[in-house]
Amino acid sequence: MxxxxxxxxxxxxxxxxxxxxxxxxxxxxxxxxxxxxxxxxxxxxxxxxxxxxxxxxxxxxxxxxxxxxxxxxxxxxxxxxxxxxxxxxxxxxxxxxxxxxxxxxxxxxxxxTDVLSVAVTMVGPTIISHGTDDQHKRFLVPMLRGEHIWCQLFSEPGAGSDLAGLGTRAERDGDEFVVNGQKVWTSAADQADWGILLARTDADVPKHRGITYFLVDMRTPGIEVRPLRQMSGASHFAEVFLTDVRIPAENVLGEVNGGWGVAMTTLANERVMIGGNAMMKLPALLHLARRFGREDDPVVRQGLADAHIRADILRFFGYRVRTALGRGELPGPEASCMKLAVARHLKRTAELALAIEGPAGMLAHSEPTEGEPRWHWQFLQAPSIRIAGGSDEVQRNIIGERVLGLPSDIRVDKAVTFRELTTRRPH
Ligand SMILES: Cc1cc2nc3c(=O)[nH]c(=O)nc-3n(C[C@H](O)[C@H](O)[C@H](O)COP(=O)(O)OP(=O)(O)OC[C@H]3O[C@@H](n4cnc5c(N)ncnc54)[C@H](O)[C@@H]3O)c2cc1C
CATH class of the missing domain: 1.10.540 (Butyryl-Coa Dehydrogenase, subunit A; domain 1)
Known part of the structure; x- marks a missing residue:
């Protein structure tokens, strides 16, 4: 371009x-x-x-x-x-x-290819950057052929925005690691063949430095997936309990205790993936306005023009962020700007669609109309994009610090070992 x-x-x-x-x-x-x-x-x-x-x-x-x-x-x-x-x-x-x-x-x-997007967009590039030759051979071609659905086992009940505070433990036992802990919000966990997992392998160093990145077969004994129910009625994500799960050491991606750097590659690609999902709804929105005879309504026209402008801005963000990734660089705060803009765009677009539909927008249609998304469900799902892949507030912190030069978020735990963090009590 x-x-x-x-x-x-x-x-x-x-x-x-x-x-x-x-x-x-x-x-x-x-x-x-x-x-x-x-x-x-x-x-x-x-x-x-x-x-x-x-x-x-x-x-x-x-x-x-x-x-x-x-x-x-x-x-x-x-x-x-x-x-x-x-x-x-x-x-x-x-x-x-x-x-x-x-x-x-x-x-x-x-x-x-939506159920494969974690695989192809997030896991694949991470394995390409950090994997061994053997891992490339085992995972990349099956991934491209759609043979494996992957899920992301990062977030925990006590570690979301503060992902480095995760408590799931992996202890070495010969040629294996034994993993115990709990993950949450794991999208498509019930369908996944493989997962990318972050676990703590050293509690006696500051929290970012004792994490290891694993590739885990989701059929391994000790993994229990419990689906969670969302306000849209769906169960797209799950809690995942790990009890004495044995992972071969050859499935460590990158270095033991070097998992934080590997995870950064995954998270940068995740933001790009979320951004890419946002652009494609405009023709459907126009179709909707025509179907409801609202294309001459000045307020609707203004909403459509706004949506068009937002989508174009996102397209240019996308070019920029993907160009950085294509050069082997991790995109900077522009990925955070894009993520914030995507969340707003999806929310406002879904609101516009429901406004065009009027009272019909209250109904949960079970079949889509001529290739249009079910707007009602888009509307219910839109708020989750503000949180998935790093919340709006966290993106604003990044922009504040790295673009505007504002004072950084307070981080009192940078030089403290993870063990001290979890055992210290206030006096
Ligand atoms: C649809 C969806 C799919 C997801 N899929 C996955 C998945 O497949 N795998 C996975 O591992 N995770 C997944 N997640 C989890 C997601 O990554 C976390 O929800 C997200 O990182 C936020 O973490 P949290 O929910 O623990 O909220 P918290 O981190 O507890 O945040 C709570 C609130 O505090 C705010 N906050 C936190 N820290 C700060 C700060 N420093 N400054 C200002 N405000 C702050 C947040 O913005 C938020 O409003 C998914 C989430 C959603 C919504």
Whole structure:
């Protein structure tokens, strides 16, 4: 994506190579993907399944996961999986801009890879950056082919924003580590084949320095997944209890006690993933306004124009953040700006959709209309984006410190060992 200056105007269009890539992607998608609104359209995905009764939802969730896996395999066969992954890792060796172009084009079709997004967008890049040759061979190609669903076992009841305060322990026992503790808010834990897990391996150093990053088979004895219920009625995430879970030492990613740096790679990619999910709703919003005969309503038109502007700003944030990742850098506070903007955009877009629908927006439709998302569920789910992947307040702290140069958040525990933190009592 280049900024082209033409007769005093700056254009942010595709350059010729990008336009050729877009045309190739679109032609391949037209030949291989179902269109939006087709009876086999499954692009509404994961979140669209909320409105069904539990048994029907469970059945449809499995079917949806199967379709995502099949589509991911089709992408791999066509050479479109892992666009930014290096060729040696089984990817396409393309640029972040190409990945965004493909995502923009794919969003026009009735397909999805949402249950695999933790795998391909967060775990894969982390294994590529920090994994051994053996880990690359074992995990990357199956991941690109959609063979494994992954989940992220980071947050705990006492460690979310303060993730480095996590208390799950891993103790070495010969060639294995034995893990005990509890995780929470683990998305898709009940479907996952593998998990990325942070656990404490040394309590006698400051909290960031005693954490190890593990790759854990979710079928290992001692892992118990208990789904949690959300206000939308769905159970997208779960509590996960780990009791004497044995993980082979070869499944440590990076160095023992070096897990915090590895986790930073995952979290940077998570923010980019959340940002990427936000852009694709505008054509559906326009469709909705026309369907309800509201496209001439000046207030609705203003809302649509606002949504368009927000989505374009997010697109440019996305280019910037992905370019940093493509260069092997961790994006800076611009990822926090993007994350904040995404949370607002999704909330305001869902509010606009319900305003367009009027009283009909109160109803929980069980089937989507012609490829539109179920706006009611989008509305109920939007607040969670303010929290997932680092809350709004935490992003504001980062922006305050690193962009505005404000005094840093108070961190009294930086030089104290984790053991002291958990045993000290106030006098
Ligand atoms: C939809 C969804 C999916 C998720 N999926 C996963 C997943 O798959 N895996 C996983 O590991 N986790 C997942 N999470 C958990 C998520 O990462 C945490 O919820 C998040 O990091 C916040 O942590 P917390 O819930 O413990 O809240 P806390 O950290 O307890 O925060 C509570 C409140 O205090 C504020 N706060 C905290 N610290 C500060 C500070 N220093 N300055 C100002 N305000 C502060 C927060 O902004 C928040 O408003 C998910 C969450 C959601 C909502």
């Amino acid at each position: 280049t900024a082209q200056i033409d007769a005093g105007r700056m254009e942010f269009g595709d350059n010729p190579a990008e336009a050729a890539f877009r045309a190739e992607a679109r032609a391949w998608l037209e030949a291989n993907a179902v269109p939006k609104g087709h009876p086999d359209d499954f692009s509404n995905g994961f979140f669209a399944l909320d409105s069904f009764p539990p048994e029907e939802r469970a059945k449809r969730t499995l079917e949806h996961a199967e379709r995502c896996r099949n589509w991911q395999a089709t992408l791999a066969d066509g050479g479109w999986a892992g666009i930014t992954w290096p060729l040696r890792a089984g990817g396409r060796g393309g640029t972040p801009i190409e990945a965004m172009i493909f995502a923009e084009e794919q969003a026009q079709f009735g397909v999805s």
